[in-house]
Amino acid sequence: MGKIAGVEFAPQVVSATRFAPSPNGRLHIGHAFSALCAHDFARAFGGKFLLRIEDIDGTRSRPEHIAAIIDDMAWLGLHPDGAPLFQSQRIANYAAALERLKEKGLVYQCWCTRSEIAEALKQQPVRHGPDGPVYPGTCRGRSGGDGDFCWRLDMEKAVALTGPLSWIDLAAGPQIANPAIFGDVVLWRKDAPASYHLAATLDDATDAISHVVRGMDLFAYTAIHRLLQQLLDLPQPLYWHHPLLLDDSGEKLAKSRASKPLSELREAGESGAAIVAALRRGQLPLGITLSRP
Template sequence: MQVADTTAKPNPDITIVRFAPSPNGLLHLGHARSALLNWRFAKRSGARFLLRIEDIDTTRARPEFEQAIFEDLSWLGLDWPEPVRRQSDHFDDYRAALVELRKLGLLYPAFMSRAEVTSHVRVYEQNGRVWPRDPDGAPHYPAVDQGLAEAERNRRIDAGDPHSWRLDMQAALDGLTSQEGETVSLTWQEDGQGPDGETGKVVADPGVWGDVVLARRDVPASYHLAVTVDDALQAITTVIRGQDLFASTSVHRLLQSLLGLPAPIYRHHSLVRDGSGRKLSKSHGDIALAELRAKGLSPADVSAMAGLDALE
């Protein structure tokens, strides 16, 4: 059977990159590396550099962290056009994408809690069997709710039962055919490098993620859905981001294909790590750019600490 290639073919007339932090903590050296790589790439190539605030999770986003993002990036010497896109201003865009996926029959409400999933997996693995897990180590969601009748789903939703909306991954993969009925091969152009040295044309493998969450009752879109929609609406042609998101690109390519959205070129870069080899993280309280600035370090010092001298 002939395979149709859906590798990204970006608009050659204009290149647009973006840096998209979440205002749920202070920026650290890892953020500085990614922001500077995007901004310097734009300056060298004549591209547009956009700043996007990914505050889809309004329970964790805080205005003081957003203000700190602006201050840190300005101190580093970056500039960007206004207005900045804030995800919290565009919930309707994500709802529209969810409606399209529901029309395709690819979404279902998932009612199992994390504790219930953990219990289900534990029982399954008691006899030495191995439950599938995604690249982040989380267990795949059990195929428990997919078979619920529509009436039962609606009854539980109307009753206020907590639930998320998940992508039926197998149905999505089964539906990947071209207009000519050919099997579609999802790939992307990698101009950077994956964690294992992947570069060039990379074959996407979204199935390894299982039935990913695309929305929750209190959060109108997951990272996977929001970033896919945002990149398309902002006409992003080159995505420059850390290697920790390399595997996620497979999900984004799938969503782009299902929703008929263009796919950018990707340039994944290595991460800034601490002395133990762990990547820097807000949740671990790694030293913030604001603290480095308060200690008297210069933007050039931070750039060197982020490893950009070796990368340039």
């Protein structure tokens, strides 16, 4: 048995786990906890621990944040096996996958702006999914448009092609995947290459990730990733969605909420090894709590 972040796991055959931050801001203690979970899971079961930088958002990714991520990981003592991996070096792989989906007739171009979608939602009430109102399908079947466009997955066609899907979370147990609740998700963005869903799913296959260790905030998205795995003939990993660290208002720690960055702690002379040791013991900083499953 292996115990990571208070969770007992039966013996596993682990090829690799990964920690995959986006360099659009500084890492905080919540990132440290997530990296620790992925690192310790790999170490407990003889697998590799990889660091993947999700740097394809050209408008927000910054070289200084990449450098800070690498420095923070070294300071924490969470050393990856091998050099960091970069999504920006894999655009051709994402584009090839999109072409395969085009050939199957499973994606369509969407010219809608955010304001146009918001207006359409006012005129046509739609169901809500985990991300809010589901895209109303304005461009589905549309023959052309002006300006930039994204590529959306035709969810109805995709689900009909794959049939029922499931996946396993090592803490929550077997799950039925229901990607249809998200509607026609974007797979290729107007302002950047592949969406998170397409890029992360392809990367996990490329990097031979046998166990995806990530936060509970991404639990629902696994349904989309299982769908893409099936459509693109990719291997199916196992998952562990670990609890999140919450601030004193009960919200998850986040860059957008100005959670204190690790770099400030590092520059103040605090010990990264001591922080990691405390997290392993379940000792959280003052004002921070752990979310419940």
